Amino acid sequence: MGKLILSGELFKHIAASLQRALLGFSLGLAVSIPLGLLIGWFRGFERFIDPLLQTFRQTSAMALFPVFILLFGIGEISKLAIIFWSVQWPILLSTISGVKNVDPLLIKAARSMGASPLTLFHKVVLPASLPSIFTGIRLSATYSILILIAAEMMGxxxxxxxxxxxxxxRFEIGEMYAAIVTMSLVGLAINYTLVALEKRFTAWKA
Structure with missing residues (x-):
């Protein structure tokens, strides 16, 4: 590890992995959180789309990797696509669960004080859903690193x-273990960063 750090090679590989993981993860967040809020808020829409979601989420990301390569080639887009596919399901399901499990008393109290549907959603439902959403985000962040490592081994x-x-x-076993340890440290850093963000955005829980 010391040799890789001094040569700068380790930082190059960390930067490449983080760039791919963050792009795929950000795409997953941008799609899954709004969709999860929509599905959780409108029960009729949930009943309509749930069978399709359950079917898609049972499909392994690694099983789809050859399909992504066929569609997008062996370059960066296929790797982003597989990360996006992997990370969206924990975020989506956690967001749906968070919206559906908001305390009904909070909603009734807000309605009794004349809150409009938009105010109710913005001031009550969204803040109350944040702990569940962050649980999904932390799970997805882990998946993004694990799937990325597998994807980077191919192409x-x-x-x-x-x-x-x-x-x-190349039978450079020391370098191999250095990369594995680095991967674990990167995962830990991402997890604790998300924990800090969760505490900041859900400070009202205390």
């Missing part, structure tokens, strides 16, 4: 997954 020229696979091929 990548940079990233921690590539470094692990390339080190194994």
């Amino acid at each position: 990548a020229k940079s990233g921690l997954g590539y470094l692990i696979f390339d080190s194994e091929i």
Whole structure:
């Protein structure tokens, strides 16, 4: 690990992996949170779309990787697509659950004070759903790193997954373990960053 740090190679691979993971993760957030809020708020829409969601979420991301390669090639887009597919389901399901499990007394109290549907959603439902949403976000962040490592082992020229696979091929076992440890440390850093953000946005819980 010291050799990789001094040469700067380790930081190059970390930057490549983080860039892919953050892009795929951000796309998943941008789609899953609004969709989850919509599905959780409108029960009729949930009954209509739930069978399709349950079917899609049972499909393994790694099983779809050959399909993404067929559609998008072996470059960056296929890797972003597989990360996006993996991360969206925990966020989506946690968001739906968070909206559906808001305390009914809070909603009744807000309505009794004349809150409009938009105010009710913005001031009551969304804040009360945040703890559940953040649980999904933390799970998805973990999935984004795990799936990325697997994706980088196939058809990548940079990233921690590539470094692990390339080190194994070259029998550089020390480099391989350095990459594995680095991957774990990156995952820990992301997790604790999200925990800090959750505490900040849900300070009202205390």
